[in-house]
Amino acid sequence: MKLLLEEQLLREPARPDDSLARCYVRACASGGLIGNVSTQMALLDTGTQQFPVSITEGNEPDDNCYVVSPQTAYSGYAREELNRLGRPWLTWPLKTLIQGVVHLLRWAKVDKLVQVNNWLLSTNLYPTNWDVTELPAITALLRQTFPKHGFGFRSLNDFSNRDLRQCLETLGYLSIPSRQVYLFDGRAGAQAPFLKHRNTQLDATLLRRSPYEVVPGSALSDADFQRIEHLYNLLYLDKYCTLNPHYSAQWMQRGQQDGWLQMRALRSPEGRIDGALGWFANAALISTPIVGYDTALPQGAGLYRQLTCLCLQEAVERRQVLNFSSGAAEFKRWRGGQPQIEYSLIYVAHLSWGRRWVWIVLSRLLHGIGVPLMRKLKL
Template structure:
């Protein structure tokens, strides 16, 4: 028997059934306001049509785009694979290689635009750096893919944030449906659910990192210790790290998004306050699903001296929370050496793309990118430990 697939947008979202489960009620608190108000009210650089796909009553967010080439990478594959990638070239530390790859990105960028690369529907897109997947059966995912192709016949269908350690079953199913698997980034996974995770060096480093808080007079705080008065400071800390230091292509969360995280618990917020002034100087926000957790909100006061160690303190706090709850910690990408030294292992993350219903000229961009990144991108990520 086929799964019942229904779509809800801002015209009928109030009719959407939300299961009386932890996941169902979380989805209601998170998605209902986004669909009603629109994505830009919660992330200023995310322009998309947001819908909820109900699969036998299980809500799954989907986003539909047509172009929006200056969009955040969470909805724009062009931004992810061209604009953001161009910014990351400096990490290679080789001028000839940077020059060659920059020219290659310019060439592939033209091809991608010509093939309407951003005409895409993203499945299970929570507008976050990492999308953890709900538990659906193979039949439900297969029927959902079929329904999406019928509903969006002129769009590629993409599944971001697929990692073999977390999504082996979904990846096997999508390979069986002849999806392309386009490498997206190298991520780091810390198996804190394994009581023997890490080695002596990593355990010593974590112990040293935790000790920094008391040494510099910081007090750990959790969700119950934060109020609406902290929202501007949380926004500032995230901006200093993820937008100013890393890239404006990251989601630019608004005060409304942070208020929702605080009041609705859509992200669990923790951080460190200066024990003398009460000022919040570091913050993280995570969510957990199906035995894993990830942290789309992370920031600290980058104007303070590096020897204070706010990044190390915050990372140790995050690892401690994951270990206490027996969760696999998805640490996203970046800071590779730091994460490896504390016990994390590297894994390649993929975007699975179904484009078999599209004409050949529309498929050529995804096809070229799949070959290019499989042949050049992944070896570079592994060699330079990006």
């Protein structure tokens, strides 16, 4: 079992049999592919699996993206989410609570953190064939290599990762709830339950009658990728939150070329790309870190509905589970999405008592207040 830092990988020549994880770390190490992510990358090689690893020191920019920064996830991003709730009676006391937590998180250096299997995505997928008996050795390696860092794993939910989560908790990892995601189980193929929902069927009819051509990523030009970056920004940065990852056209293009991202686009009869998505998948799961469309076009065009339909159809064809991330909760529920609380599992037992205490308080606050609110408000 070994950990290779990004500078070590850059000194090695690329080989045709390189794993997707190795290709990804090498791509991200070249820098500038994700505008608001500041982190060092490494590759963890367990002998049976290879994982990208993010390493932050806690002195990165304040607006460092939540995919590497718990400080941003549980303060800045949480405030943005509260603003969208539109419930002043609830948001005011929660904002006050968050403001108090911010200072504790900064004092505890929560961003001094190593995260395993971190693909710098909103949702990281875990291999289904991973032998979790490797976890004690991974924990020992990280504890020895990073004695002053916390370390852990993001994007775990009990539908997809119950055994992994339970094993980590047995080893002393803290469970930190993060958000509620929506899963669409396509393992039954054409008999998948979500296909019976009326809204799902209406979306399929819309896509079938659409004037748009579905274009595979292999047929996209450099200019198309630039357009897709713009469309992603319109949705995820301008409409939702500037703290979302700033994925560049070069990142998407590199992913399509290396095989860790599969792009699809909707091209109009005039030849313009008006919507696009990017899939990230393994043998059992699929996620969509890239979704974008021209938000200036009339809502009646149903671009988001068509893109959602493409995702659901892909899950059915692959007979896989689609993790459709968080956000647009009501929209996803109407199409049969099943909610699951997502967690990070963080190991801090080797840190000072004060830093451990802050992580414990964060865990208890989120389990006691955050999770019930997410479930009650159907976020």
